Amino acid sequence: MALYQVAAGILERAQRKEGAVKGLVYESGYKNIKQLYALVCETLRYSSILEGIINRTNLLREEKKLKMNVAKVLVYDILIGKGLKCGGVWKMIARKHQARLQADLARLKVKKKVSRTEDLLVPSEGAVKAPALPRYIRVNTLKTNAENVIDYFKRQGYAYLGRASSLQELGRLSGKQFLMDLHLPDILVFPPRTDFHKNYLYTAGHIILQDKASSLPAFLLDPTSGSHVIDACAAPGNKTSHLAALLKNKGKIFAFDMDTKRLATMGTLLLRAGVTCHQLANEDFLKVEPSDPKYSCVQHILLDPSCSGSGIVDRLNDLTDDDGSSSAERLQALASFQRKVLSHALRFPAVEHLVYSTCSVHQEENEDVVRHTLLENNAFRLVNALPSWPQRGLPVFPRAKCCLRASPTETLTNGFFVALFERKKGGEELLAQVSCKTAEQSDNNDEHVEKAEGNPLSVTKKKKKKKKKSQQAPLEKIQKSETV
Numbered sequence: 001m002a003l004y005q006v007a008a009g010i011l012e013r014a015q016r017k018e019g020a021v022k023g024l025v026y027e028s029g030y031k032n033i034k035q036l037y038a039l040v041c042e043t044l045r046y047s048s049i050l051e052g053i054i055n056r057t058n059l060l061r062e063e064k065k066l067k068m069n070v071a072k073v074l075v076y077d078i079l080i081g082k083g084l085k086c087g088g089v090w091k092m093i094a095r096k097h098q099a100r101l102q103a104d105l106a107r108l109k110v111k112k113k114v115s116r117t118e119d120l121l122v123p124s125e126g127a128v129k130a131p132a133l134p135r136y137i138r139v140n141t142l143k144t145n146a147e148n149v150i151d152y153f154k155r156q157g158y159a160y161l162g163r164a165s166s167l168q169e170l171g172r173l174s175g176k177q178f179l180m181d182l183h184l185p186d187i188l189v190f191p192p193r194t195d196f197h198k199n200y201l202y203t204a205g206h207i208i209l210q211d212k213a214s215s216l217p218a219f220l221l222d223p224t225s226g227s228h229v230i231d232a233c234a235a236p237g238n239k240t241s242h243l244a245a246l247l248k249n250k251g252k253i254f255a256f257d258m259d260t261k262r263l264a265t266m267g268t269l270l271l272r273a274g275v276t277c278h279q280l281a282n283e284d285f286l287k288v289e290p291s292d293p294k295y296s297c298v299q300h301i302l303l304d305p306s307c308s309g310s311g312i313v314d315r316l317n318d319l320t321d322d323d324g325s326s327s328a329e330r331l332q333a334l335a336s337f338q339r340k341v342l343s344h345a346l347r348f349p350a351v352e353h354l355v356y357s358t359c360s361v362h363q364e365e366n367e368d369v370v371r372h373t374l375l376e377n378n379a380f381r382l383v384n385a386l387p388s389w390p391q392r393g394l395p396v397f398p399r400a401k402c403c404l405r406a407s408p409t410e411t412l413t414n415g416f417f418v419a420l421f422e423r424k425k426g427g428e429e430l431l432a433q434v435s436c437k438t439a440e441q442s443d444n445n446d447e448h449v450e451k452a453e454g455n456p457l458s459v460t461k462k463k464k465k466k467k468k469k470s471q472q473a474p475l476e477k478i479q480k481s482e483t484v
């Protein structure tokens with residue numbers, strides 16, 4: 001397929017949050033990966049400038065068949081890149097408008113008082129430049145364990161430096177060094193830009209390329225093996241595969257997503273990761289009936305709905321307006337959907353714990369959604385999640401600090417937000433929990449006790465805690481939450 005069409009397709013998938021740019025480029029099967037990756041990255045870098053030129057010159061109105069993302073890659077190549085290489089009919093169209101496009105770019109440079117095009121990218125005064133993030137990998141415990149993965153990398157010439165004791169250590173990694181993460185188990189940390197897309201462990205599903213912050217939701221939800229879980233907005237499925245690993249493939253994950261293409265990608269990812277305990281449904285989660293007996297044992301829900309994506313570092317330019325902020329209207333529309341879907345999720349009768357997460361940095365999509373939901377629903381409260389995590393929710397309501405935030409500058413991750421809800425305990429709820437024990441859970445009592453060592457969430461688990469303390473590995477001691 002033609003370069004520009006493939007590049008535009010990747011921009012579109014990145015906007016729909018189907019994965020990181022690098023992964024999407026590799027998945028495309030395009031023969032010249034390097035050329036494609038460079039074109040996509042550069043187009044993203046100049047995205048808001050290109051969009052401005054396209055809009056001011058009325059390009060899409062004059063060329064009805066031309067879509068924004070194809071226009072962006074074409075205009076990038078004709079104005080900033082190495083000139084149009086291929087493109088057939090698109091090339092002819094772009095050539096037709098070349099003079100006008102060049103004139104608009106020239107006017108923009110005069111207006112911004114710069115002589116080189118790249119100087120248009122200079123951040124405005126006071127803007128913080130995001131640091132390059134470490135490369136995080138999650139060990140897929142359905143297929144292997146951290147020890148095996150560490151040994152494998154050592155044999156590949158990497159130097160293992162042990163478990164990190166500070167975030168600064170993660171930020172100092174260079175060359176072929178790597179560390180075990182200090183906050184989350186089964187996360188290994190490598191220097192920025194380490195590329196594992198061709199690594200055997202990745203292609204065989206033994207490791208998952210997932211930002212550390214995006215591993216928080218499943219880790220905090222921590223479903224016991226054998227339990228029933230809903231992943232409400234699941235595709236492309238990194239969090240689903242993490243949930244399956246925590247469940248040890250025992251129990252059930254009901255995973256929903258409205259987007260057919262993303263679900264197809266998810267099917268491939270889950271197969272590669274060895275996930276077998278899931279049921280995928282191409283369905284609007286808002287239309288899933290909470291009283292359906294099928295979901296009567298669902299005690300855990302992971303809700304990671306569509307959001308502005310404003311926290312994702314390699315997409316910052318693409319998804320924000322010229323002034324760096326998402327448009328107020330768009331944010332309001334997203335927040336309204338997020339509130340709706342969160343309230344819906346809390347209607348499932350047996351749900352005990354729910355994790356709400358976004359990769360947005362906006363208060364409107366995060367603390368405001370949580371505050372609104374708590375005001376509307378007094379059966380649930382917030383749990384003080386992972387007390388050792390350094391960045392907390394913005395203090396815009398009394399318990400907002402129970403929530404977690406993440407950012408390139410403070411946690412060396414993409415921007416992220418997580419809130420852990422817990423049903424307030426009362427006689428009726430406890431009865432419901434007992435009657436909801438699934439067959440798999442009854443078969444796995446020993447496993448529950450073991451898992452409970454690291455999870456102070458449930459009353460029964462807490463009682464067993466003292467007994468096994470001496471056997472705990474250091475990472476199992478991580479306190480995931482505390483009730484305040």
Ligand SMILES: C[S@@+](CC[C@H](N)C(=O)[O-])C[C@H]1O[C@@H](n2cnc3c(N)ncnc32)[C@H](O)[C@@H]1O
Nearest residue numbers: 233234236237238239257258259284285304306
């Ligand atoms: C942030 S992404 C989910 C990422 C996913 N949790 C992961 O870790 O790979 C949000 C997803 O929600 C889906 N979505 C949006 N509205 C939905 C709805 N009403 N019901 C189900 N899925 C929905 C989108 O198609 C998109 O795939």
